[in-house]
Amino acid sequence: MNDIGAVIERILAWFAEKKRDLPWRDTTNPYFIWVSEVMLQQTQVDTVIPFYHRFLSRFPTVESLAEASLQEVLKTWENMGYYARARHLHTAAREIADSMDGKVPSTYEELIGLPGIGSYTASAILSFAFGKRHPAVDxxxxxxxxxxxxxxxxxxxxxxxxxxxxxATDMIFSADPACFNHAIMDLGATVCTPRNPSCPACPAQGACLAFEQGNQEGLPVTRKKKPIPHKHMTAGIIADETGRLLIIQRPNKRLLGGLWKFPGGFKDSKETLEQGLIRRVREELGIGIEVQEALASVEHAYTHFRITLHAFQCQWRTGKLQVLDCQDYQWSNPKDFSSFPFSKAERKIIALL
Ligand code: SF4
Structure with missing residues (x-):
């Protein structure tokens, strides 16, 4: 491209007129920006906005996040999914509070060393909060x-x-770093979209090689994605004589770690649903159950697989409850479930029950 500076100028002028009004753009507070960027990693902007406000009113500073329990953090994050983001945010806040005087660091090397912060998030924090020349390549x-x-x-x-x-580093050189990153992100989100980009409305059209070659939709080139596997999971609904239900907490380092669920789990290919459920409950809690009627089934999609979760009414028959392949267990009245963080699939089952 001959004159990058002129193209950037046109993009920045377009941005000044068309920019999206987003709450995390009104601040240079690195903690607020960090929280917003972590939320935006796997969630759409419109979904993030109410969660962003809720999270920051509950945890307004790094210190308040560091002092909270993981359970409180997961509860505030509930329904946004990808819970590893919340766990990493919490661990990193504790690291910052303990060894960085409560201040979000302002160098790439320090940021990238914190849990859950990759190259993109570090660059976004550096440019938006500290005005540093780092392109945030999302x-x-x-x-x-x-x-x-x-x-x-x-x-x-x-x-x-x-x-x-x-x-991108060449391009950011001639611009205000925060404006440049926001402008390119907005251009990609609203004009240069994956399908049907609005090239006639694009400030970069005159300099765009893909447009000149008529190959806008052929780019970027990506490897073919593998089909998403589908798995079956089970959930045992086990009640005591007072109507309380048995729930267990997932181990922190596993999928959806720290969240609560009904006993059960993935079914092996050679098992029936009932056999898989009996096996998982024994592995998790050390007890023998009788699987009775099927109560509900729900579908849910994760990033790398889809599941059907089948809930069965069960009776505890043998053994003593132990914490084996779980972190904790509790008997809880269903009306108190709102105080526990559950995954979306589990919430769907609760709603149906
Ligand atoms: S493909 Fe179209 S919308 Fe995207 S940068 Fe080129 S001209 Fe602009």
């Missing part, structure tokens, strides 16, 4: 850069990622 920026420069190599390859970062 999916939107990657797509815009690939199209502007007609990059034909797969973006999954490390050398293509490096090339995109180098080009």
């Amino acid at each position: 999916g939107n920026m990657r797509r815009v850069v690939c199209r502007l420069f007609s990059i034909q190599d797969s973006v999954d390859q490390p050398r293509t990622k490096k090339k995109i970062l180098e080009l």
Whole structure:
């Protein structure tokens, strides 16, 4: 591209007129920006906004987040999914409170050393909070850069990622870093979209190689995705004589770690649902159960697989409750379930019960 500076100027002028009004853009508080960027990692902007306000009114400072229990943090995060984000945020807040004087660090090396902060999030914090010249290469920026420069190599390859970062670094050089990152993100989110980009409305059209070649939708090039596997899971609804239900807490380091659920889990390919449920309850709690009627089934999609979760009424028959393949267990009245963090699939079962 001949004149990067002129293209950036046009993009920034377009941004000044069309920018999205988002709550985390009114601040340079690095903690607020960090929270927003972690939330935005896997969740749409419109969904994040109410969670962002709720989270920050509950945990307004790094210290308040560090002092909270993981259970409180997961409860506040409930329904946003990808709970590892909340666990990492909590662990990192404790690290910052303990050894960084409660201040979110302002160097790439320190940020990248914290749990849950990768290259994109570190660059976003550095540019938005500290005005440092770090391009925040997310999916939107990657797509815009690939199209502007007609990059034909797969973006999954490390050398293509490096090339995109180098080009973005050249581009950010002539602009205010925060404005540049916001402008390219907004351009990717609203104009240079994955399907049907609005090239006639694009401030970079005159310089865009993909547009010149009529190959906008062919870029970026990605590796073909494998089909998403589907798995069956079971949940045992076990009541005591007073009507309380048995729930267990998932181990912190596993999928949905720290959240609560009904006993049960994945079914092996050679088992029936009932056999899988009996096996999992014995592994988790050391007790023998009788599986009775099927109560409900719900579907749910995670990033790398889909599940059908089948709930069965069960009776505790043998053994003594022990904490084995879980972190804790409790007998709880269903009306108190609102105080426990559950996953979305579990909440769907609770609603049906
Ligand atoms: S001209 Fe079209 S393909 Fe090129 S950057 Fe603009 S919207 Fe994207």
